[in-house]
Amino acid sequence: MRISELSRQGGAPVATIKFYLREGLLPPGEPTARNQADYSDVHVARVRLIRTLTSVGQLSLSAIREVLAAVDAAEPHVRDLSVVLNRAMFTDQVAANDIPGGDSARRHVDKFLEGLGWQVQTDSPGRQTLAHALAALRYLGWDVDAEVFLPYAAAAQTLARQEHAALPDEAAANVARSVLLGVALTALRQLAREDAAAS
Amino acid sequence: MRISELSRQGGAPVATIKFYLREGLLPPGEPTARNQADYSDVHVARVRLIRTLTSVGQLSLSAIREVLAAVDAAEPHVRDLSVVLNRAMFTDQVAANDIPGGDSARRHVDKFLEGLGWQVQTDSPGRQTLAHALAALRYLGWDVDAEVFLPYAAAAQTLARQEHAALPDEAAANVARSVLLGVALTALRQLAREDAAAS
Numbered sequence: 001m002r003i004s005e006l007s008r009q010g011g012a013p014v015a016t017i018k019f020y021l022r023e024g025l026l027p028p029g030e031p032t033a034r035n036q037a038d039y040s041d042v043h044v045a046r047v048r049l050i051r052t053l054t055s056v057g058q059l060s061l062s063a064i065r066e067v068l069a070a071v072d073a074a075e076p077h078v079r080d081l082s083v084v085l086n087r088a089m090f091t092d093q094v095a096a097n098d099i100p101g102g103d104s105a106r107r108h109v110d111k112f113l114e115g116l117g118w119q120v121q122t123d124s125p126g127r128q129t130l131a132h133a134l135a136a137l138r139y140l141g142w143d144v145d146a147e148v149f150l151p152y153a154a155a156a157q158t159l160a161r162q163e164h165a166a167l168p169d170e171a172a173a174n175v176a177r178s179v180l181l182g183v184a185l186t187a188l189r190q191l192a193r194e195d196a197a198a199s
Numbered sequence: 200m201r202i203s204e205l206s207r208q209g210g211a212p213v214a215t216i217k218f219y220l221r222e223g224l225l226p227p228g229e230p231t232a233r234n235q236a237d238y239s240d241v242h243v244a245r246v247r248l249i250r251t252l253t254s255v256g257q258l259s260l261s262a263i264r265e266v267l268a269a270v271d272a273a274e275p276h277v278r279d280l281s282v283v284l285n286r287a288m289f290t291d292q293v294a295a296n297d298i299p300g301g302d303s304a305r306r307h308v309d310k311f312l313e314g315l316g317w318q319v320q321t322d323s324p325g326r327q328t329l330a331h332a333l334a335a336l337r338y339l340g341w342d343v344d345a346e347v348f349l350p351y352a353a354a355a356q357t358l359a360r361q362e363h364a365a366l367p368d369e370a371a372a373n374v375a376r377s378v379l380l381g382v383a384l385t386a387l388r389q390l391a392r393e394d395a396a397a398s
Binding site: 049051082085086120124126130133135136140149153157159160176183185189192196199 | 210244247248250251254255256281282284285288297298299312317318319320323324325326328329331332333334335336338339340341348350351352354355356357358359360361362363367372375376377379380381382383384385386387388389390391392393394395396397398
């Protein structure tokens with residue numbers, strides 16, 4: 001198909017698709033004539049994925065670039081891209097190293113995760129994000145330790161195991177579900193808080 | 200205290216504090232001389248809150264402005280700011296109205312929430328975010344309905360009820376905990392996925 005048809009099916013303006021091509025987010029089409037190329041359903045799927053990760057998933061283009069590189073490099077039946085995805089999403093996070101107590105919070109978080117028996121890499125970005133959250137809670141005057149996260153960890157583990165048991169074969173679908181279910185969980189927590197306040 | 204001391208205790212440069220004052224995020228100090236003002240512990244707490252919501256909570260300044268206005272307007276013992284907070288955080292979300300199937304997804308989400316018996320306002324932004332997530336999952340080829348969110352809703356409800364039972368009296372603390380526990384939950388979901396993949 002031509003770029004105009006790719007635009008229609010992918011739901012993005014031609015200018016946006018040209019931008020994706022220039023940025024290397026979208027592989028080039030098959031050249032057919034000077035300044036023309038032929039695109040396939042693979043391109044349609046990729047345009048839809050980029051749009052969705054941007055608008056609903058709120059990922060930056062640089063995070064999406066990292067995720068797509070991992071998707072393209074993945075073995076045909078890679079079962080889980082969670083480590084790569086976590087790293088890519090972390091590039092969107094502002095460094096929060098200026099919150100006092102970060103080092104101590106990090107040690108508590110590491111110990112907490114060890115206590116849970118979770119197998120996560122030492123440099124997994126989630127450790128640092130969790131440490132930032134703990135340091136910030138303390139900094140703002142709540143005298144808690146990492147144990148306050150226990151119910152959240154239990155909920156996260158239940159959901160992650162269910163997700164892992166139903167992982168799609170395809171790497172791109174794998175990434176999309178992970179991001180979108182994360183968006184859904186955040187929305188549901190907001191709604192549940194509203195319900196709890198009203199009940 | 201002078202602005203230099205507020206800067207030290209609040210952990211933000213003087214230029215940043217002046218910016219917060221200009222933007223109305225921080226109430227003015229008590230004037231003591233031309234170009235000088237006296238600041239109190241209230242200002243220190245507010246500077247810390249803004250810094251934390253920005254860096255760890257990833258809120259935009261416009262969302263923080265809305266949240267702080269609600270905090271300042273709250274009755275001394277308001278028990279829950281969740282509705283206001285949800286609305287403010289939603290201002291940070293890109294409109295995702297261009298994902299096809301949004302209207303149908305919204306109807307399914309409304310019905311799903313009704314089935315759960317949750318008391319949430321008709322125009323609560325979480326409904327729309329959840330509908331966007333559902334529409335996007337379908338758009339990318341996963342043939343699901345809102346029931347796929349059931350385990351996420353159950354987890355969110357458990358956590359929200361625990362949070363509501365332990366709400367701090369102070370509106371600012373209330374907001375800070377809600378945002379930071381949300382950050383923690385997202386980090387824990389990432390870590391739990393990594394663990395599930397490694398196990």
